[in-house]
Amino acid sequence: MNNSVLILDFGSQYTQLIARRVRELNIFCEIHPFNHLPENLDEFSAVILSGSPYSVRSEDALHPDLSQIRGKKPLLAVCYGAQYLAHFNGGSVTPSKIREYGRANLSFIEGNEPLFEGISQGSQVWMSHSDTIKELPTGGICLASTTDVKNASYRIEGEDTYAIQFHPEVSHSIDGKKLLENFLIKIAKIKPTWTSDNFVEMTVKSLKEQVGNEKVVLGLSGGVDSTVTAVLLNKAIGNQLRCIFVNNGLLRKNEFQNVLKQYEGMGLNVKGVNASERFLNALAGKSDPEEKRKIIGRVFIEVFDDEAHKIEDAKWLGQGTIYPDVIESLSVKGPSATIKSHHNVGGLPDFMKLKVVEPLRMLFKDEVRRVGRALGIDDELLGRHPFPGPGLAIRILGDITPEKVSILQEVDAIFINGLKEHGLYDKVWQAGAILLPINSVGVMGDERTYEKVVALRAVESVDGMTADWVDLPYKFLQKISNEIINKVKGVNRVVYDISSKPPATIEWE
Ligand code: XMP
Numbered sequence: 001m002n003n004s005v006l007i008l009d010f011g012s013q014y015t016q017l018i019a020r021r022v023r024e025l026n027i028f029c030e031i032h033p034f035n036h037l038p039e040n041l042d043e044f045s046a047v048i049l050s051g052s053p054y055s056v057r058s059e060d061a062l063h064p065d066l067s068q069i070r071g072k073k074p075l076l077a078v079c080y081g082a083q084y085l086a087h088f089n090g091g092s093v094t095p096s097k098i099r100e101y102g103r104a105n106l107s108f109i110e111g112n113e114p115l116f117e118g119i120s121q122g123s124q125v126w127m128s129h130s131d132t133i134k135e136l137p138t139g140g141i142c143l144a145s146t147t148d149v150k151n152a153s154y155r156i157e158g159e160d161t162y163a164i165q166f167h168p169e170v171s172h173s174i175d176g177k178k179l180l181e182n183f184l185i186k187i188a189k190i191k192p193t194w195t196s197d198n199f200v201e202m203t204v205k206s207l208k209e210q211v212g213n214e215k216v217v218l219g220l221s222g223g224v225d226s227t228v229t230a231v232l233l234n235k236a237i238g239n240q241l242r243c244i245f246v247n248n249g250l251l252r253k254n255e256f257q258n259v260l261k262q263y264e265g266m267g268l269n270v271k272g273v274n275a276s277e278r279f280l281n282a283l284a285g286k287s288d289p290e291e292k293r294k295i296i297g298r299v300f301i302e303v304f305d306d307e308a309h310k311i312e313d314a315k316w317l318g319q320g321t322i323y324p325d326v327i328e329s330l331s332v333k334g335p336s337a338t339i340k341s342h343h344n345v346g347g348l349p350d351f352m353k354l355k356v357v358e359p360l361r362m363l364f365k366d367e368v369r370r371v372g373r374a375l376g377i378d379d380e381l382l383g384r385h386p387f388p389g390p391g392l393a394i395r396i397l398g399d400i401t402p403e404k405v406s407i408l409q410e411v412d413a414i415f416i417n418g419l420k421e422h423g424l425y426d427k428v429w430q431a432g433a434i435l436l437p438i439n440s441v442g443v444m445g446d447e448r449t450y451e452k453v454v455a456l457r458a459v460e461s462v463d464g465m466t467a468d469w470v471d472l473p474y475k476f477l478q479k480i481s482n483e484i485i486n487k488v489k490g491v492n493r494v495v496y497d498i499s500s501k502p503p504a505t506i507e508w509e
Protein backbone atom coordinates (compact mmCIF):
# COMPACT_ATOMS: atom_id res chain seq x y z
CA MET A 1 0.00 0.00 0.00
CA ASN A 2 1.46 3.38 -0.95
CA ASN A 3 0.84 6.48 1.12
CA SER A 4 1.53 4.49 4.23
CA VAL A 5 4.02 4.89 7.05
CA LEU A 6 6.27 2.39 8.76
CA ILE A 7 6.82 2.91 12.49
CA LEU A 8 9.83 1.06 13.81
CA ASP A 9 9.28 0.23 17.46
CA PHE A 10 12.08 0.36 19.99
CA GLY A 11 9.76 -0.55 22.86
CA SER A 12 8.51 2.88 23.88
CA GLN A 13 5.30 3.04 25.88
CA TYR A 14 4.19 5.71 23.37
CA THR A 15 4.64 3.77 20.11
CA GLN A 16 0.95 2.96 19.79
CA LEU A 17 0.18 6.62 20.36
CA ILE A 18 2.38 7.59 17.39
CA ALA A 19 0.34 5.19 15.27
CA ARG A 20 -2.93 6.62 16.50
CA ARG A 21 -1.86 10.20 15.75
CA VAL A 22 -0.77 9.20 12.24
CA ARG A 23 -4.09 7.44 11.64
CA GLU A 24 -5.91 10.54 12.91
CA LEU A 25 -4.33 12.35 9.97
CA ASN A 26 -6.06 9.80 7.71
CA ILE A 27 -2.74 8.15 6.92
CA PHE A 28 -2.27 4.41 7.23
CA CYS A 29 0.66 3.16 9.29
CA GLU A 30 2.00 -0.10 10.64
CA ILE A 31 4.15 -0.76 13.67
CA HIS A 32 6.97 -3.28 13.26
CA PRO A 33 9.70 -4.26 15.72
CA PHE A 34 12.90 -2.31 14.92
CA ASN A 35 14.72 -5.52 13.96
CA HIS A 36 12.03 -6.94 11.66
CA LEU A 37 11.69 -4.77 8.59
CA PRO A 38 8.58 -5.74 6.63
CA GLU A 39 9.14 -7.60 3.37
CA ASN A 40 7.15 -4.95 1.50
CA LEU A 41 9.37 -2.11 2.76
CA ASP A 42 9.26 -0.54 -0.73
CA GLU A 43 5.57 0.13 -0.29
CA PHE A 44 6.02 2.48 2.69
CA SER A 45 6.40 6.15 1.86
CA ALA A 46 8.01 7.26 5.12
CA VAL A 47 9.49 5.85 8.31
CA ILE A 48 9.22 6.96 11.94
CA LEU A 49 11.59 5.68 14.63
CA SER A 50 9.96 5.45 18.07
CA GLY A 51 11.37 6.17 21.50
CA SER A 52 12.69 3.43 23.77
CA PRO A 53 13.29 2.57 27.42
CA TYR A 54 16.89 1.70 26.42
CA SER A 55 19.87 4.05 26.27
CA VAL A 56 21.99 4.26 23.11
CA ARG A 57 25.00 4.23 25.43
CA SER A 58 24.21 0.90 27.04
CA GLU A 59 25.64 -2.41 25.89
CA ASP A 60 22.21 -3.71 24.99
CA ALA A 61 21.33 -0.63 22.90
CA LEU A 62 18.98 -1.58 20.10
CA HIS A 63 20.60 -1.37 16.67
CA PRO A 64 18.27 -1.07 13.72
CA ASP A 65 19.54 -1.69 10.21
CA LEU A 66 18.64 1.56 8.47
CA SER A 67 20.65 0.94 5.30
CA GLN A 68 17.51 0.53 3.20
CA ILE A 69 15.88 3.58 4.78
CA ARG A 70 18.30 6.44 5.45
CA GLY A 71 18.55 8.86 2.57
CA LYS A 72 16.09 6.70 0.61
CA LYS A 73 12.84 7.53 2.39
CA PRO A 74 11.72 10.47 4.53
CA LEU A 75 12.65 9.57 8.09
CA LEU A 76 11.49 11.08 11.38
CA ALA A 77 13.45 9.94 14.42
CA VAL A 78 11.74 10.47 17.79
CA CYS A 79 13.61 10.51 21.15
CA TYR A 80 15.68 7.27 21.17
CA GLY A 81 15.56 7.36 17.37
CA ALA A 82 17.04 10.89 17.39
CA GLN A 83 19.72 9.84 19.86
CA TYR A 84 20.49 6.70 17.89
CA LEU A 85 21.06 8.64 14.66
CA ALA A 86 23.35 11.04 16.48
CA HIS A 87 25.36 8.59 18.57
CA PHE A 88 26.22 6.14 15.80
CA ASN A 89 26.80 8.64 13.01
CA GLY A 90 29.52 10.92 14.25
CA GLY A 91 27.64 12.72 17.04
CA SER A 92 27.51 12.02 20.75
CA VAL A 93 24.94 11.33 23.42
CA THR A 94 25.64 11.82 27.11
CA PRO A 95 23.61 11.40 30.30
CA SER A 96 21.49 14.48 31.04
CA LYS A 97 22.40 16.39 34.17
CA ILE A 98 18.82 15.97 35.29
CA ARG A 99 16.24 13.55 33.93
CA GLU A 100 14.32 15.69 31.45
CA TYR A 101 10.72 14.84 32.01
CA GLY A 102 7.74 17.09 31.38
CA ARG A 103 6.89 20.25 29.54
CA ALA A 104 9.39 22.41 27.67
CA ASN A 105 9.15 25.19 25.09
CA LEU A 106 10.73 25.17 21.65
CA SER A 107 12.83 27.94 20.32
CA PHE A 108 13.64 27.67 16.63
CA ILE A 109 17.14 28.26 15.31
CA GLU A 110 16.33 28.44 11.61
CA GLY A 111 13.27 30.08 10.11
CA ASN A 112 11.10 28.46 7.43
CA GLU A 113 11.77 24.85 8.30
CA PRO A 114 8.97 22.77 6.72
CA LEU A 115 8.87 20.53 9.81
CA PHE A 116 7.79 23.50 11.94
CA GLU A 117 5.57 25.29 9.47
CA GLY A 118 2.59 26.84 11.24
CA ILE A 119 4.10 26.17 14.68
CA SER A 120 4.95 29.24 16.78
CA GLN A 121 8.10 30.02 18.71
CA GLY A 122 7.68 28.82 22.29
CA SER A 123 5.36 25.95 21.37
CA GLN A 124 5.04 23.53 24.29
CA VAL A 125 6.46 20.02 23.85
CA TRP A 126 6.70 16.96 26.09
CA MET A 127 10.13 15.60 27.03
CA SER A 128 10.82 12.19 28.56
CA HIS A 129 14.48 11.18 28.43
CA SER A 130 17.54 10.85 30.59
CA ASP A 131 20.22 11.11 27.85
CA THR A 132 20.86 14.19 25.80
CA ILE A 133 22.30 14.77 22.31
CA LYS A 134 25.53 16.65 22.92
CA GLU A 135 26.97 16.62 19.40
CA LEU A 136 24.93 16.31 16.23
CA PRO A 137 25.72 13.56 13.71
CA THR A 138 27.65 14.28 10.52
CA GLY A 139 25.62 16.66 8.36
CA GLY A 140 23.31 17.53 11.28
CA ILE A 141 21.79 21.01 11.41
CA CYS A 142 20.16 22.08 14.66
CA LEU A 143 16.58 23.25 14.15
CA ALA A 144 15.31 23.90 17.66
CA SER A 145 16.36 24.06 21.30
CA THR A 146 14.65 24.30 24.67
CA THR A 147 15.99 25.81 27.88
CA ASP A 148 17.52 22.48 28.96
CA VAL A 149 18.03 20.73 25.63
CA LYS A 150 20.32 22.30 23.06
CA ASN A 151 19.60 19.85 20.26
CA ALA A 152 15.85 19.39 20.64
CA SER A 153 15.50 18.92 16.89
CA TYR A 154 17.84 18.55 13.92
CA ARG A 155 17.82 17.52 10.31
CA ILE A 156 20.52 15.99 8.16
CA GLU A 157 21.78 17.97 5.23
CA GLY A 158 20.93 16.51 1.84
CA GLU A 159 18.40 13.99 3.22
CA ASP A 160 14.75 14.07 4.26
CA THR A 161 15.92 12.91 7.68
CA TYR A 162 14.53 14.76 10.70
CA ALA A 163 15.02 14.12 14.40
CA ILE A 164 13.22 15.37 17.49
CA GLN A 165 14.08 14.77 21.12
CA PHE A 166 10.50 15.41 22.33
CA HIS A 167 7.35 13.33 21.85
CA PRO A 168 4.95 14.79 19.26
CA GLU A 169 2.49 11.93 19.85
CA VAL A 170 1.70 12.98 23.44
CA SER A 171 -1.12 15.49 23.80
CA HIS A 172 1.04 17.74 26.01
CA SER A 173 3.06 18.50 22.86
CA ILE A 174 0.53 21.08 21.79
CA ASP A 175 1.53 21.18 18.10
CA GLY A 176 2.65 17.56 17.91
CA LYS A 177 -0.02 16.58 15.45
CA LYS A 178 0.82 19.58 13.25
CA LEU A 179 4.47 18.51 13.27
CA LEU A 180 3.54 14.98 12.20
CA GLU A 181 1.31 16.43 9.51
CA ASN A 182 4.17 18.62 8.27
CA PHE A 183 6.51 15.65 8.13
CA LEU A 184 4.08 13.25 6.49
CA ILE A 185 2.15 15.49 4.15
CA LYS A 186 4.57 18.36 3.36
CA ILE A 187 7.91 16.58 3.50
CA ALA A 188 7.02 12.96 2.65
CA LYS A 189 4.21 14.07 0.28
CA ILE A 190 1.85 11.40 1.56
CA LYS A 191 -1.79 11.73 0.57
CA PRO A 192 -4.20 11.37 3.50
CA THR A 193 -6.50 8.78 1.97
CA TRP A 194 -7.02 6.47 4.95
CA THR A 195 -10.71 6.89 5.78
CA SER A 196 -13.38 4.49 7.00
CA ASP A 197 -15.13 4.53 3.64
CA ASN A 198 -11.89 3.72 1.81
CA PHE A 199 -11.10 1.02 4.33
CA VAL A 200 -14.50 -0.61 3.77
CA GLU A 201 -14.15 -0.42 0.00
CA MET A 202 -10.60 -1.83 -0.04
CA THR A 203 -11.31 -4.51 2.53
CA VAL A 204 -14.46 -5.74 0.83
CA LYS A 205 -12.49 -6.06 -2.40
CA SER A 206 -9.60 -7.91 -0.79
CA LEU A 207 -11.93 -10.19 1.23
CA LYS A 208 -13.63 -11.23 -2.01
CA GLU A 209 -10.26 -12.13 -3.48
CA GLN A 210 -9.02 -13.87 -0.35
CA VAL A 211 -12.10 -15.97 0.35
CA GLY A 212 -13.31 -16.53 -3.21
CA ASN A 213 -16.45 -18.64 -3.13
CA GLU A 214 -15.55 -20.54 0.05
CA LYS A 215 -17.50 -20.47 3.30
CA VAL A 216 -16.47 -18.60 6.46
CA VAL A 217 -17.57 -19.51 10.00
CA LEU A 218 -17.61 -16.74 12.58
CA GLY A 219 -18.45 -16.68 16.28
CA LEU A 220 -20.47 -13.60 17.26
CA SER A 221 -20.33 -12.37 20.85
CA GLY A 222 -22.58 -9.33 20.80
CA GLY A 223 -19.47 -7.14 21.12
CA VAL A 224 -18.28 -4.45 18.74
CA ASP A 225 -15.32 -6.28 17.16
CA SER A 226 -17.08 -9.48 16.16
CA THR A 227 -20.13 -7.54 14.95
CA VAL A 228 -18.13 -5.22 12.69
CA THR A 229 -16.12 -8.20 11.39
CA ALA A 230 -19.36 -10.00 10.53
CA VAL A 231 -20.95 -7.03 8.78
CA LEU A 232 -17.80 -6.42 6.75
CA LEU A 233 -17.55 -10.07 5.73
CA ASN A 234 -21.26 -10.14 4.96
CA LYS A 235 -20.83 -7.15 2.65
CA ALA A 236 -18.01 -8.94 0.86
CA ILE A 237 -19.29 -12.52 0.61
CA GLY A 238 -22.96 -12.42 1.69
CA ASN A 239 -24.42 -15.81 2.42
CA GLN A 240 -21.04 -17.57 2.35
CA LEU A 241 -20.65 -16.17 5.87
CA ARG A 242 -22.18 -18.37 8.56
CA CYS A 243 -22.32 -16.84 12.04
CA ILE A 244 -22.76 -18.67 15.31
CA PHE A 245 -23.95 -16.87 18.44
CA VAL A 246 -23.69 -19.02 21.57
CA ASN A 247 -25.76 -18.40 24.67
CA ASN A 248 -23.58 -19.61 27.54
CA GLY A 249 -26.32 -18.82 30.04
CA LEU A 250 -24.10 -16.12 31.53
CA LEU A 251 -25.13 -13.20 29.35
CA ARG A 252 -27.02 -10.12 30.52
CA LYS A 253 -30.79 -10.24 30.94
CA ASN A 254 -32.53 -10.86 27.57
CA GLU A 255 -29.20 -10.27 25.80
CA PHE A 256 -29.32 -13.45 23.74
CA GLN A 257 -32.78 -12.83 22.28
CA ASN A 258 -32.27 -9.08 21.76
CA VAL A 259 -28.86 -9.29 20.13
CA LEU A 260 -29.88 -12.24 17.97
CA LYS A 261 -32.83 -10.22 16.71
CA GLN A 262 -30.53 -7.27 16.01
CA TYR A 263 -28.14 -9.52 14.06
CA GLU A 264 -30.97 -10.94 12.00
CA GLY A 265 -32.20 -7.40 11.34
CA MET A 266 -28.75 -6.58 9.96
CA GLY A 267 -29.12 -9.31 7.37
CA LEU A 268 -26.53 -11.64 8.92
CA ASN A 269 -26.88 -15.37 8.42
CA VAL A 270 -26.69 -16.20 12.12
CA LYS A 271 -27.55 -19.27 14.12
CA GLY A 272 -28.33 -18.75 17.80
CA VAL A 273 -27.27 -21.74 19.89
CA ASN A 274 -28.69 -21.95 23.37
CA ALA A 275 -26.13 -23.94 25.33
CA SER A 276 -26.94 -22.48 28.76
CA GLU A 277 -27.58 -25.82 30.38
CA ARG A 278 -24.36 -27.32 29.08
CA PHE A 279 -22.33 -24.44 30.53
CA LEU A 280 -24.17 -24.30 33.85
CA ASN A 281 -23.93 -28.07 34.31
CA ALA A 282 -20.19 -27.98 33.67
CA LEU A 283 -19.81 -25.12 36.16
CA ALA A 284 -21.91 -26.67 38.93
CA GLY A 285 -20.08 -26.67 42.25
CA LYS A 286 -16.97 -24.92 40.88
CA SER A 287 -15.88 -21.81 42.71
CA ASP A 288 -12.25 -21.22 41.74
CA PRO A 289 -12.12 -18.22 39.35
CA GLU A 290 -9.48 -19.70 37.03
CA GLU A 291 -11.20 -23.06 36.93
CA LYS A 292 -14.49 -21.36 36.02
CA ARG A 293 -12.78 -19.45 33.20
CA LYS A 294 -11.17 -22.65 31.88
CA ILE A 295 -14.44 -24.59 31.95
CA ILE A 296 -16.23 -21.84 30.05
CA GLY A 297 -13.42 -21.69 27.48
CA ARG A 298 -13.46 -25.46 27.00
CA VAL A 299 -17.25 -25.77 26.71
CA PHE A 300 -17.34 -22.86 24.28
CA ILE A 301 -14.84 -24.63 22.04
CA GLU A 302 -16.88 -27.84 22.22
CA VAL A 303 -20.14 -26.10 21.38
CA PHE A 304 -18.58 -24.04 18.61
CA ASP A 305 -16.84 -27.07 17.15
CA ASP A 306 -20.12 -29.03 17.10
CA GLU A 307 -21.87 -26.19 15.30
CA ALA A 308 -19.02 -25.48 12.89
CA HIS A 309 -19.12 -29.16 11.85
CA LYS A 310 -22.71 -28.72 10.77
CA ILE A 311 -21.64 -26.15 8.19
CA GLU A 312 -20.56 -28.14 5.19
CA ASP A 313 -17.33 -27.22 3.44
CA ALA A 314 -16.42 -24.33 5.71
CA LYS A 315 -12.83 -23.37 4.88
CA TRP A 316 -12.30 -20.18 6.88
CA LEU A 317 -12.63 -18.99 10.45
CA GLY A 318 -13.48 -15.29 10.75
CA GLN A 319 -12.04 -13.53 13.80
CA GLY A 320 -12.48 -10.07 15.27
CA THR A 321 -8.79 -9.61 16.13
CA ILE A 322 -7.86 -5.92 16.34
CA TYR A 323 -4.52 -4.10 16.10
CA PRO A 324 -3.65 -3.85 19.82
CA ASP A 325 -3.92 -7.69 19.98
CA VAL A 326 -1.56 -7.95 17.01
CA ILE A 327 0.93 -5.46 18.45
CA GLU A 328 0.83 -7.22 21.82
CA SER A 329 1.86 -10.47 20.18
CA LEU A 330 4.93 -8.74 18.70
CA SER A 331 7.85 -7.72 20.82
CA VAL A 332 10.97 -5.67 20.26
CA LYS A 333 12.94 -8.32 22.10
CA GLY A 334 13.52 -10.46 19.05
CA PRO A 335 12.02 -13.26 17.04
CA SER A 336 11.75 -15.75 19.89
CA ALA A 337 9.37 -13.46 21.71
CA THR A 338 7.54 -12.29 18.60
CA ILE A 339 6.26 -15.57 17.31
CA LYS A 340 3.68 -17.54 19.25
CA SER A 341 4.61 -21.11 19.95
CA HIS A 342 3.33 -23.52 17.36
CA HIS A 343 0.11 -25.22 18.21
CA ASN A 344 -0.07 -28.94 18.21
CA VAL A 345 -2.30 -29.05 15.16
CA GLY A 346 -3.38 -32.65 15.75
CA GLY A 347 -4.81 -31.70 19.14
CA LEU A 348 -6.84 -28.74 18.01
CA PRO A 349 -10.59 -28.80 17.49
CA ASP A 350 -11.48 -29.06 13.81
CA PHE A 351 -12.64 -25.47 13.42
CA MET A 352 -9.22 -24.26 14.49
CA LYS A 353 -7.68 -26.01 11.52
CA LEU A 354 -9.55 -23.60 9.26
CA LYS A 355 -7.72 -20.78 7.53
CA VAL A 356 -8.08 -17.57 9.50
CA VAL A 357 -9.48 -14.32 8.11
CA GLU A 358 -9.16 -11.20 10.32
CA PRO A 359 -10.32 -8.10 8.47
CA LEU A 360 -9.88 -5.75 11.47
CA ARG A 361 -6.37 -6.81 12.41
CA MET A 362 -4.95 -3.42 11.42
CA LEU A 363 -7.51 -1.26 13.23
CA PHE A 364 -7.54 0.39 16.63
CA LYS A 365 -10.76 0.18 18.65
CA ASP A 366 -11.90 3.71 17.81
CA GLU A 367 -11.32 2.95 14.13
CA VAL A 368 -13.40 -0.24 14.44
CA ARG A 369 -16.26 1.91 15.73
CA ARG A 370 -15.84 4.40 12.87
CA VAL A 371 -15.82 1.57 10.32
CA GLY A 372 -18.91 0.16 12.02
CA ARG A 373 -20.60 3.53 11.60
CA ALA A 374 -19.55 3.67 7.92
CA LEU A 375 -21.16 0.24 7.55
CA GLY A 376 -24.40 1.59 9.01
CA ILE A 377 -24.28 -0.38 12.28
CA ASP A 378 -26.47 1.06 15.02
CA ASP A 379 -24.73 3.55 17.36
CA GLU A 380 -26.23 1.77 20.34
CA LEU A 381 -24.51 -1.47 19.37
CA LEU A 382 -21.21 0.29 18.61
CA GLY A 383 -21.25 2.13 21.94
CA ARG A 384 -21.79 -0.95 24.09
CA HIS A 385 -19.57 -1.39 27.11
CA PRO A 386 -17.04 -4.23 26.95
CA PHE A 387 -18.33 -7.45 28.48
CA PRO A 388 -16.03 -10.33 29.46
CA GLY A 389 -16.18 -13.62 27.56
CA PRO A 390 -16.95 -15.65 30.74
CA GLY A 391 -19.82 -13.22 31.34
CA LEU A 392 -21.58 -13.15 34.68
CA ALA A 393 -19.61 -16.21 35.83
CA ILE A 394 -16.75 -13.95 36.96
CA ARG A 395 -19.20 -11.55 38.61
CA ILE A 396 -20.81 -14.27 40.73
CA LEU A 397 -18.18 -14.86 43.37
CA GLY A 398 -17.94 -18.51 44.31
CA ASP A 399 -20.05 -21.25 42.78
CA ILE A 400 -22.68 -20.60 40.15
CA THR A 401 -26.31 -21.68 40.20
CA PRO A 402 -29.16 -20.75 37.82
CA GLU A 403 -30.83 -18.84 40.70
CA LYS A 404 -27.71 -16.73 41.28
CA VAL A 405 -27.44 -15.99 37.55
CA SER A 406 -31.04 -14.88 37.49
CA ILE A 407 -30.62 -12.61 40.57
CA LEU A 408 -27.54 -11.00 39.07
CA GLN A 409 -29.21 -10.52 35.69
CA GLU A 410 -32.03 -8.59 37.37
CA VAL A 411 -29.66 -6.42 39.41
CA ASP A 412 -27.41 -5.76 36.41
CA ALA A 413 -30.39 -4.81 34.23
CA ILE A 414 -31.64 -2.27 36.78
CA PHE A 415 -28.16 -0.72 37.03
CA ILE A 416 -27.45 -0.61 33.28
CA ASN A 417 -30.93 0.63 32.33
CA GLY A 418 -30.62 3.25 35.07
CA LEU A 419 -27.31 4.47 33.63
CA LYS A 420 -28.95 4.74 30.22
CA GLU A 421 -32.04 6.54 31.51
CA HIS A 422 -29.92 9.08 33.40
CA GLY A 423 -27.63 9.78 30.45
CA LEU A 424 -24.67 8.23 32.28
CA TYR A 425 -24.08 5.11 30.19
CA ASP A 426 -21.86 6.76 27.56
CA LYS A 427 -19.83 8.56 30.25
CA VAL A 428 -18.79 5.23 31.73
CA TRP A 429 -16.32 2.85 30.05
CA GLN A 430 -17.66 -0.28 31.70
CA ALA A 431 -20.25 -1.04 34.36
CA GLY A 432 -21.78 -4.08 35.96
CA ALA A 433 -22.97 -5.71 39.15
CA ILE A 434 -21.27 -8.36 41.26
CA LEU A 435 -23.04 -10.93 43.41
CA LEU A 436 -21.11 -11.44 46.64
CA PRO A 437 -20.92 -14.82 48.39
CA ILE A 438 -22.17 -13.45 51.69
CA ASN A 439 -25.50 -12.76 53.30
CA SER A 440 -26.25 -9.81 55.51
CA VAL A 441 -29.01 -9.01 57.95
CA GLY A 442 -31.72 -6.51 57.08
CA VAL A 443 -35.30 -5.60 57.95
CA MET A 444 -38.17 -5.56 55.48
CA GLY A 445 -41.39 -4.33 57.08
CA ASP A 446 -41.45 -6.13 60.41
CA GLU A 447 -39.43 -9.07 59.17
CA ARG A 448 -35.77 -9.82 59.66
CA THR A 449 -34.05 -10.76 56.40
CA TYR A 450 -30.79 -12.56 55.79
CA GLU A 451 -30.04 -12.11 52.11
CA LYS A 452 -27.44 -11.46 49.46
CA VAL A 453 -25.19 -8.42 49.03
CA VAL A 454 -24.49 -7.00 45.57
CA ALA A 455 -21.75 -4.59 44.57
CA LEU A 456 -22.05 -2.10 41.72
CA ARG A 457 -18.95 -1.18 39.72
CA ALA A 458 -18.52 1.57 37.13
CA VAL A 459 -15.14 2.57 35.74
CA GLU A 460 -13.54 5.04 33.39
CA SER A 461 -10.73 3.69 31.27
CA VAL A 462 -9.10 3.90 27.86
CA ASP A 463 -8.20 0.28 27.26
CA GLY A 464 -9.02 -1.58 30.46
CA MET A 465 -5.34 -1.73 31.45
CA THR A 466 -5.87 0.93 34.10
CA ALA A 467 -9.18 2.24 35.37
CA ASP A 468 -10.67 4.75 37.80
CA TRP A 469 -13.93 4.25 39.61
CA VAL A 470 -16.59 6.67 38.45
CA ASP A 471 -17.96 9.28 40.81
CA LEU A 472 -21.64 8.52 40.03
CA PRO A 473 -24.11 11.00 41.56
CA TYR A 474 -25.32 9.99 45.05
CA LYS A 475 -28.93 10.63 43.99
CA PHE A 476 -28.53 8.14 41.17
CA LEU A 477 -26.92 5.52 43.41
CA GLN A 478 -29.67 6.03 45.97
CA LYS A 479 -32.38 5.47 43.37
CA ILE A 480 -30.70 2.37 41.91
CA SER A 481 -30.07 0.89 45.35
CA ASN A 482 -33.73 1.34 46.32
CA GLU A 483 -34.91 -0.14 43.08
CA ILE A 484 -32.66 -3.19 43.40
CA ILE A 485 -33.64 -3.91 47.00
CA ASN A 486 -37.35 -3.38 46.28
CA LYS A 487 -37.50 -5.40 43.10
CA VAL A 488 -34.92 -8.17 43.29
CA LYS A 489 -35.93 -10.93 45.63
CA GLY A 490 -32.99 -12.29 47.59
CA VAL A 491 -30.97 -9.04 47.78
CA ASN A 492 -31.12 -6.75 50.81
CA ARG A 493 -27.91 -4.71 50.53
CA VAL A 494 -26.14 -2.77 47.77
CA VAL A 495 -22.58 -1.42 47.96
CA TYR A 496 -20.59 0.67 45.47
CA ASP A 497 -17.01 -0.28 44.56
CA ILE A 498 -14.65 2.68 44.96
CA SER A 499 -11.40 0.93 44.02
CA SER A 500 -9.23 1.90 41.08
CA LYS A 501 -7.09 -0.36 38.93
CA PRO A 502 -4.34 -0.92 39.91
CA PRO A 503 -4.46 -2.39 42.46
CA ALA A 504 -8.06 -3.64 42.11
CA THR A 505 -8.92 -5.25 38.77
CA ILE A 506 -12.13 -4.26 36.99
CA GLU A 507 -13.69 -7.70 37.44
CA TRP A 508 -13.80 -9.12 40.95
CA GLU A 509 -12.64 -12.53 39.81
P1 XMP B 1 -9.61 -6.87 34.68
O1 XMP B 1 -10.60 -7.55 35.57
O2 XMP B 1 -8.43 -7.72 34.34
O3 XMP B 1 -10.39 -6.61 33.31
O4 XMP B 1 -9.20 -5.51 35.19
C1 XMP B 1 -9.93 -5.82 32.25
C2 XMP B 1 -10.91 -5.94 31.11
O5 XMP B 1 -10.90 -7.28 30.60
C3 XMP B 1 -12.18 -7.88 30.75
N1 XMP B 1 -11.96 -9.27 31.18
C4 XMP B 1 -12.12 -10.35 30.40
N2 XMP B 1 -12.52 -10.45 29.11
N3 XMP B 1 -12.30 -12.81 29.24
C5 XMP B 1 -12.62 -11.68 28.54
O6 XMP B 1 -13.03 -11.79 27.37
C6 XMP B 1 -11.89 -12.79 30.53
O7 XMP B 1 -11.61 -13.82 31.14
C7 XMP B 1 -11.80 -11.48 31.12
N4 XMP B 1 -11.41 -11.05 32.37
C8 XMP B 1 -11.52 -9.70 32.37
C9 XMP B 1 -12.90 -7.05 31.77
O8 XMP B 1 -14.32 -7.13 31.62
C10 XMP B 1 -12.35 -5.66 31.51
O9 XMP B 1 -13.01 -5.05 30.43
